Amino acid sequence: MKIGLDIGSTTIKAVVFDGAGQIVFRHYERHCARINELCASLLSRIDEQFPDGDFQLAISGSAGMGLAEDVGADFLQEVYATRVALKKMAPGTDVAIELGGEDAKILFLTGAGGLEVRMNGSCAGGTGAFIDQMATLMDVPVEDLEALSRAHERTYAIASRCGVFAKSDIQPLLNQGARKEDIARSIFEAVANQTIAGLAQGRPIAGNVVYLGGPLTFFSQLRDSFDKALGVRGVCPDDSLFSVAVGAAEHARQPVRLPEMIERVKRRVGRGNRASCPALFASAAEYEAFRARHDAHSVPTVFDPDYAGNVYIGIDAGSTTIKAVAIDEDRRILKSAYLANRGNPIPAVCDFLISFYREYPKAKVAGAASTGYGEALVREAFRLDGGVVETIAHYLAAKQLQPDVDFIIDIGGQDIKCFRIRDGAIDDIFLNEACSSGCGSFIQTFASTWGLPVSEFAKKGLLAPNPVELGSRCTVFMNSSVKQAQKDGASLEDISAGLSISIVKNALYKVIRTASAKDLGEHIVVQGGTFLNDAVLRAFEREIGRDVVRPNIAGLMGAYGVAVWIRETGFGHSNLLSAEELMHFTQTSETARCKGCENHCLLNIIRFDGGRRFISGNRCERMTRGARSELPNLYAEKRRMLRMLPKGSGARGRIGIPVGLNMYELLPFWNELFTRLGFEVVLSPESSHALYARGQATIPSDTACYPAKLLHGHIEWLLDQKPDAIFYPCMSYNFDEHLGDNHYNCPVVAYYPEVLRLNVPRLKETKFICDYVGLHRPKDFEKRFPKILDKYFPGIPAREVRAAVRAAYAAYEKHMAEVRARGQQMLSQARAEGRQVIILCGRPYHVDPEISHGIDRLIGELGAVVVTEDAVSPLVEKFPTAVLNQWTYHARLYAAAKYVAKCGDPGVNLVQLVSFGCGVDAITTDETRRILHEGGRLYTQIKIDEITNLGTVRIRLRSLFAALDQEARRHAKG
């Protein structure tokens, strides 16, 4: 008899074959990291059921590798095992798709290119664990996703790259009241897209497709999503859960005596060579002293039902929790609540208000306000008197406890917010980017893996002797680090402590980017629900080597701050719904298409009783606020200029040019060149997510930046236009603008045409001109280009080409001069009118609305004029930088920073757009920040990706404007 064991990241599966190769035993269960124990009992069961069996054994699966090594059993790599199994289970399969707990795999069995197996990269979520995580987020049992999904009406685009990204897309949807049914289906589609985008890499998935593994077995809706995305009808064979185990059994050659093997599995202990950190507390006494010190920092809380004075209510509608506080005239807390969001903040807030009215019948509400993700929704729903950006709320709260506070760090459920206070104003804001989660919900996810409430889970780590060293990266990585630690025998206690430490490291080194306490400040206040966890607090103090203040209401600080704010700024009376009105409170939601513009956003409309309503899902504010004349915006201007280029006759043919990356700037050059030569230039359209989806199957490297990956879609679109050639040259060098030490393009901009040529199969349908050109040497280029063109379009007289090249240089110069002139004019006009100006720094291609996600327009809505970095960079002389200044686009960025630092005008500020996955920006962000700080200016960074949660961006920008406002007021006073 043959035993196949498949120990995956979350489940353990086993099959037993009899002598004839028939399956006579199968077992499937979640192992919750208790691998040894479950494996031993499983083998014992097999031993009992088949007492006379002669067994051969093979082990497979990601968690099986270590076990097999330790107990001396044969190991079979799991993808390979799947392939072996398919020969038995589903002969004739062309492509198999297998999703597991943490892995996604595609096996190509037939066709050109031969056998090929692909596994997800270490950064790709979108798997079983991802689905689990999303179910937790939606607060439904994971099994219910199937039924929910069946009842879907529409779907939302959810970033499928990794769980963390998807989470930040789903959370706002939940908060905005989107239907769970629709979200469930959207999650399945995201998984299907992720698998296809990440693993197909240009190879077509067609023929007999087979679905394997847990998620695809349990969720027919997931299979359906795959069918739709692939345009096939895949099948899910019997025993699809057990394919790896079947493969292992099929391959089992090693004879084993079961009782002996069971003993070995039981005796197996971790190898104990894992890295660990010092214990958080050496003794219980030490912990007590620590508690006592922190208990001293508290906001007085009273219960006084007879209180008849003014009351101020603050509500912080966060991403995962709702915090509400009511304070009296002396800023004492009368009532507070810390509630789970459960996907809709409204009922929780409603309950809070009703019970407040009941408990304090005599009190007079003199002001109510909100903050957080759900600020606007809550404000509309309950007719609050105002709202304030979270950062200001937190600062006001911290100031109550520590008047000299100069640094605040807030770790909440989903985000980390840190800000420095200088001279009483918020100076520097750090928010975590989508990729560096490591916040409260992260530890919660792990706690639920062990079936523990988060507080209990965290407590276990306090006295752990050897906390695990887990590094400081994103959750997806953390999963495998935890897995490794378990494999090495780490206890739950040590893992819990390790996770707390990693949260702190993540905040310090990834978000704040600091190495020591002296960079933070003298008086540090830490807050947010996560800091209520003593292990995190201890790890933080230890890591920075300084005692900090943690208020007793650490989790309520946002709400407390808003209450303080409305007390200070309010009018003395409130419009808040009365107890009476709350009795009749109703809420209904519907969706509708916006007819305001060609975007046709799908709006989510929540209606409340009394005609109040809240609209979300809109990309602009036209519908909600009514049309308003838009402020000058150089991004919009640039987009307009590029679409107004002259058109050629097409006598010599049609040339397609993808509008992406550096083409955003060089288009005037190439358009002039080809138009002069009598070609018709066909431009690809403005990017959209749909365009991206068209090309995503041919992307070989999923971790490249979004602007680059978009090009695959542009090329597919151009191919459909059947041009005579597609022109997209490689360029190591850019124009030398004499601002830096060299004038390179970044590697991705320089060589992406090569990636397209090598990976987009359809490019063989046309001529793809991706030769290397050097525009930085005009004389040489003029000589060389006729030869390049001649390879594809022979017979064009060289003299004519040379003249066209000269005209192209002139057209480029003219275009750039126009951009600069327009930008500088906008800038001076805005300042003359007393408006804020934001220099929104990026690369030329960031004007693509699909890349910058309308951030330029958002800034306009917040009341500032937007200009680009290249409008001001020529105003700066070359200056020494602390990094090698070798890329043309980035030299402009440094120059723009220098301009802001030097200009002495507090109304001109810089915001840097950073593409996720842009390695170059790891260098530029720190340097830009340094240059601005030298001039005493604020630095603001916005990270953008495939899908950006504009909510976070809005907070960041509002905080920036609030800080500028504070600063201006302070100057006015002083």
Add this chain to the structure above:
Amino acid sequence: MQRVEFTREMRDTYTVLVPDMLPVHFALLKNVFQLHGYRMEVLKNEGADVVNAGLKYVHNDTCYPALLCIGQFIDALQSGRYDVHRTALLLTQTGGGCRASNYIHLLRKALEKADLGFVPVISLNPSGLEKNSGFRFTPSLLVEALYSIFYGDVLMLLRNQAEPYETVRGATKAVLDRWVEALTEQFRRRAWLPVVRFKRNLRAIARDFEAIPRARAEKIKVGVVGEIYVKYSSMGNNHLERFLLEQGCEVDVPGLMGFLSYCVEVRIDDIDLYGGSKLARWALRRAMDVVTHFERVIAAAIRRNSGYRPAEPFRVAKSHLNGLIGLGCKMGEGWLLPAEMVELIESGVENIVCVQPFGCLPNHIVGKGPIHALRERYPRANIVPIDYDPSATRVNQENRLKLMLAVARENAAAGNEA
């Protein structure tokens, strides 16, 4: 920020620390520098402390090699083993369009953060990016360094081909160590400069390795290509070579000379593509002629005195590319990376691990980019890209490698049947 120069005076009293990149080559190079009056030390510290120091002082989105090199430096400086006021650091700087050219600046920023801003940092670069009065490539130093690289490549090549088959465990390493020592001794006596001596050494090295008793076994041949640091540094690639050896493979890692030749060649290609000085082109060509000559000498010595396979000449490897990727692609490892993959496949090594730091920009293009096209050209090619970064776990990496090996074994079995 003012750059701290490495002055002539420091040269005699300072210890110059070098990160560990290529064990064999650096052991030899260190000796050459010592002969020229530098007190040099190759760092050997590794493990969690190095990674943590890197994470603490370097932007976490920076590539892994920068994180490790800088982490290794800072960890060493903070260890108390060195007088930090009498220590300088040396780091290579390629000067290409890749962000690696910025490592040196990131190192300085990190030192500043760690209150070690006074430690001088020397850039080892071919482009004259930074100059230090106390550090100069004299012609004799250059020539001697070049010889050590040739020796390093030869020793690495033979070690890789001998070790998997040795019947007495450790026999290969013994020969290798003996030769590193012998060459060091020769350096000291300065008796090794003439070409004649070089040839005699090569002959002896080849024969010594040939004399190692070896089993006639069929092993899976696996090539390792990729970003230069993680390709060679065992700390960078989680001891990849050792893992593959333990799995019963013969590992083929293309030598360092290929990379240096590539650095020269791309300058020639640049002139050909975009225009430039004819004189510079001529000089670079002559430099390549010298390299080609030495390659020939080495190949002949190995072929005549042993049964080992010498490396393909660089020019041949380049010509194998045959339009797979443009020769203007020159950032990071540029076209060299696919060229090495093609060369490995052409010479019968169809299983390839392509190592890269997570999020390495050039590798999006030259590493993962051409794999699809390569498989079309060589359907039996079995290439696995592996990402390395501070948090990528070994389990995950080994799992992928095992998949590649399972397919390799199956291909080998099918090949034997056919």
